[in-house]
Amino acid sequence: MSSQTDEPPVRFWSVDEVEALDFDPAMQEMLDDGGLARIRMPHGEGDAWVATKYEDVRLVTNDPRFSRAALAGRDITRMAPHFIPLDDAVGFTDPPYHTGLRKTVASMFSRRRIEELRPRAEKIAEDLLDAMEQAGAPVNVMEHFTTPFSVAGISELMGVPQEDWSRIIGWTLLVISSAQGRRRSEQAKEEIGAYFDALATQRMAEPRDDVVSHMAAAEKEGRLSRQELVAFAVLMEVSGINSVRFNSANMVYLLLTHPEHHARLLAEPDLLPQAVEELLRYIPHRNAVGMGRIATEDVQVGKVTIRRGEPVYASYVAANRDPEKFEDPHSIDFDRSFNPHLAFGNGPHYCAGPWLARMEMQVMLRGLLDRFPGLRLAVPPSEIRWRRGELIRGPEAIPVTW
Ligand code: HEM
Known part of the structure; x- marks a missing residue:
């Protein structure tokens, strides 16, 4: 441990529930103190440093002297009882090895390739919105739209057949939960891993134009092992579903609780990419x-x-609210034209699916705005229930009417 005498005291970060989309006051305190903080979280051993300022976060996430591979065998302090990725996942590796793994799928997630998928995504959105309109208000927009859209988007790209989507959703929710206990989350990780193992075997025999087939071809050429394939595929499926479904639900909630921003997007459709x-x-x-x-x-x-x-640790969430980088960081400003946010991370572990995520968010919001210009919450905002004890924040449901 450090021998410095001027090091900050260790804070116990219990990760208490933060209301709605409020900014965690513990993060705010750490940002206000500046520099690195020392924290201990509910699981694992000892304490850890955490960077919250924008420039510190960039340094920690991009400097090869900070290693993911070196996490192996360490039970470091953390929020969840288990680690989210499987042991062989990209998240636990360092360049140049990590670079090789990421390369096996990079072309499938490039900006150009994702743009080609936009018309298909718009069709999925249209169909879901038709069904939602038919169901009639009030409906839970997450159940009818944002969740099925997110599941379809990544699953079609990965090559997961539709009949398996409901099983996949169940597993992914258990994997990202810190509230179900380590055993259930680990078991779900194993089950979804076995699923992708079987899918890879199928695709190796009969390739299609999907991510799993691409990875199976890379395996055949000796560019990645089956364990690596499975762990990477699981991470993409889990992140692709859950990051997008909760982030998009949060976006819908923010628009419906900020009428001025909602009205602007209705009046100025071209603003949408910048607003996202x-x-x-x-x-x-x-x-x-x-x-x-x-x-x-x-x-x-x-x-x-x-x-x-x-x-x-490095907090991208805190860095995105650093007043030294973003003017008036706690307000939503659609005119912020220079916006080098770190929502997708930074450095070699930068998100594998940012263009997919962006395209999906844009298609979802565009679809909702066009179809239901009068969309509004069907309950007061205070009645929205928020996910508890989870790693990714978001509402349980968003009842809407139009
Ligand atoms: C709004 C949606 C999304 C957000 C906010 C998000 C955010 C992030 C962040 C912050 C990281 C971690 C960077 C780090 O470890 O330092 C990450 C990594 C990752 N994301 Fe995303 N993500 C989103 C959507 C997606 C999608 C659609 C995919 C589908 C492929 C995806 C796949 C991954 C993978 C595989 C990693 C691990 C990369 C690595 O360790 O090399 N994410 N994402």
């Missing part, structure tokens, strides 16, 4: 912090020296 970027910056996507890293040598970050072997 601002909502991505503003939304506190997750509770606490994601996966940590381990310092492989002593590193100076601002005023503190992180010692070799010490765990370090």
Whole structure:
């Protein structure tokens, strides 16, 4: 452990429930204090550093002296009882090895390739909106639209047949939960892993134009092992469903509770891509912090020296509210034209699906705005129930009318 005498005291970050989409007051305190903080969370051992300021977060997430591979065998302090990715997942690897894994799917998620999928995504949205209109108000827009859309988007791209989607949703929810206990989450990880293992075997025999077939071809050429394929595929499916479904629900909630922003998007449709970027910056996507890293040598970050072997976290959510980077960071400003937010992370572990996520958010919001210009909450905002004890934040349901 560090021998410095001026190091900050360790805070216990219990990760209490934060209301609606409020910014976690613990994060605010750490940002206000500046520099790196030391934290202990409910699970794992010891304490860890956490970077919250924009520039510190960029450094920690992009400096090769902070390693993901070095997490192996360490039970570092964390929010959830289990680790989210499977052991062989990209999240636990470092470049250059990590770069090779990411390359096996990069072309399937490129901006150009994702743009080609937009018409298909618009068709999925149209069909779901037709069904929602037919169901008649009030409806839970998450159940009728944002969730099935998110599941369809990533699953079609991965190559998961529609008849398996409901099983997949069940597993992914257990994997990202910290509230169901370690055993159930680990079991769900194994089951979804076995599912993708079988799918890869099928696609190796009969390839199609989907991500799993692409990965199976890479496996055949010796560019990744079956375990790596499975762990990466699971991570993409889990993130592709849950990050998008809750982030889009949060976006819908924010628009319906900020009539001035809602009205602007109705009046100025071209503003949508920029508005989505601002909502991505503003939304506190997750509770606490994601996966940590381990310092492989002593590193100076601002005023503190992180010692070799010490765990370090970086909060993208906090960095997105750093007043030194974003003017008036706690307000939603669709005119923010320079918006280098870190909602998709930074450095080598930068999100694998940002173009897919962006395209899906734009298609969903555009579809809702066009189809239901009078869309509004069917209950007072105070009656919306929020997910509890979960890693990714979002509402349980959003009842709407039009
Ligand atoms: C609004 C939606 C999304 C948000 C906010 C989001 C955000 C993030 C963030 C913050 C990271 C972590 C960076 C780090 O570990 O330092 C990440 C990683 C990742 N995301 Fe996303 N993501 C979203 C959608 C998606 C989608 C659609 C996919 C589908 C492929 C995806 C796949 C992944 C994967 C595989 C990783 C791990 C990358 C690695 O460790 O190399 N995400 N994402």
